[in-house]
Amino acid sequence: MTTTEAAHTGLHADHPLTPLSADEIRAVKTVLTDAGLVGDSVRFVYVALDEPHKSMVQGFTPGDLIERRARVLLLDRATGAGTDHIVSVTNGEIASSASIDSATQGQVPILDEEFADIEEYLLGSVEWVAAMERRAIDPAKVRAVPLSAGVFGHDDEVGRRIVRVLAFHQDDAVDLPWAHPIDGVNAYVDLVARQVVQVIDDVVLPVPVERGEWNAAPHAAPIRADLKPIEITQPEGPSFTVDGTEITWANWNFRFGFDVREGLTLHQLSFDDNGVRRPVIYRASIAEMVVPYADPSPVRYWQNYFDQGEYLFGRYTNSLELGCDCLGEIHYFDVTAADEHGDPKVLRNAICLHEEDYGVLWKHTDTFNGMSETRRSRRLVISFFLTIGNYDYGFYWYLYLDGTVELEAKATGVVFPSAYRGPGGFATEVAPGLGAPFHQHLFSARLDMAVDGDVNTVSEVDAVRVPVGPDNPWGNAFRAQKTTLLTESQAQRVADNRKARTWHITNPTKQNRLGQDVGYALHPEGQPVLLADDASSIAARAAFATKNLWVTPYDPAQRYPAGDLVNQHPGQAGLPAFVAGNRNIDAQDIVVWHTFGLTHFPRPEDWPVMPVDYAGFKLKPVGFFDRNPALGVPTGTTTHCCADPADHA
Structure with a gap:
């Protein structure tokens, strides 16, 4: 290590x-x-x-x-x-x-320093203190959670740097405040004037009293003693090599970067095919994410967080620990960033690189020629984890021996709670009196594709039935229906799992040995896009999340799907503005934008700490290779492929 x-x-x-x-x-x-x-x-x-x-x-x-x-x-x-x-x-x-121009262009992201000052402003507000006294709560025991304000037609907020504040009670130093939301009240704070400008005191709701630490009595689970250690070892070291920010593993070669807004980025990803380095992706990143909430109450209707554009989530990257965050032969990378005074700071062990076994890669036993072959798969993993407020997110890029590329987002941490108002509302009761509002986690992957070069075309491929007829007398036929997306307007698409919908990114200037255009297929998971109403503020501000697919010609200035400045931007920035010219995208240097994510109706099992939930997508070669590129994988990298019965005698 x-x-x-x-x-x-x-x-x-x-x-x-x-x-x-x-x-x-x-x-x-x-x-x-x-x-x-x-x-x-x-x-x-x-x-x-x-x-x-x-x-x-x-x-x-x-x-x-x-x-x-x-x-x-x-x-x-x-x-x-x-x-x-x-x-x-x-x-x-x-x-x-x-x-x-903050009135029209939006505000720069919110500083940690601004967040840190909020409780002082609240204690200086007569209205806020009175709201706490109305609830018989000591204001000194209130933990303020300042959150991005969004844009909701409040004329007095135009051009002002505003956050909205929700409150939680903390009885002692180890008490988990998230377990005790002080619901029905919030504050609007002007960060430049450094004062509370409005208190919305809608209704007094009971504050949940049950403690929420993962090991709090009386519900603390005993630590299991029946799980035996799992050791992952590579006695000869890892199979990858590292040269600065360049990584080579199996047939793959790429560079990585890190940006405090996007986090981990991959660059110049290519596959060595019989000595020829063939590009696949020029640049890959998660360029934005939004977490829209479904609670329409007067104190929560505005809860929509752009964790990248409003908060720069990369600055909250965790320092990873061997044995907890990563297992095996690990290579860590530190990241150097700037703090809020413009001085460098090092985020230790910010990025984790390792390889891991991934089960059977291919296998066949044949009765005709006696063939009995099995090859095991493995994948290269490069990842980072961050904590932003209540949630923790991990982003894992996987490279496979068969040419597949995968991104997996892992969501865990603590669900953002409310008071539970009863059945028929917009939250699940996860503990006595404690609600967890319905919400989504929607991510936008920016994939600057380079499939065997910079001339690429995108087609939508659906599985469709063939009606009974002369060419299908028994009604059993079905086929893949391919539709080439020629313009930016045609390429605004939604996934459809009923049709096994994929999007093929091909190079019309390069063909495989069968005469087929070489390509990669984007396989979406097909979960819902943004569920807020089309007329809502969040639908305008997170327009990228209303479609699973967008395609644009390469433009280095077009980096962020919700626009450069997201904080308090009124909307229609980013992808809606990019595609307004309806440019040609056929056989061009293109960028593919893919929205994916989770729709979360919380469960009691998500409290007090949520087990990891997953979202992501895959890019799989389709005609990129002449045949299975993993045929050269050896039968095994250990001294035996199956256990010796004597080992268990």
């Missing part, structure tokens, strides 16, 4: 996509400070590599000069003014600057 720092050192990157180093982050701060843009009240909201154009990256050879640039969002807490800058680290200068 080794621990390395993902970022390079010094100001000389070895590759255009290498994340910013600590020295580069310091250099960025120096440039902005020297330009007079960093004062006592100014904070660094976002600092990350400004990735160069794809053509520059693809044309790069080791030794080429690289201009290193960073994108920086600043917030002046004294005025609420946000600014957007591109800084050339190489040239030591600001390449561009823009002021942000």
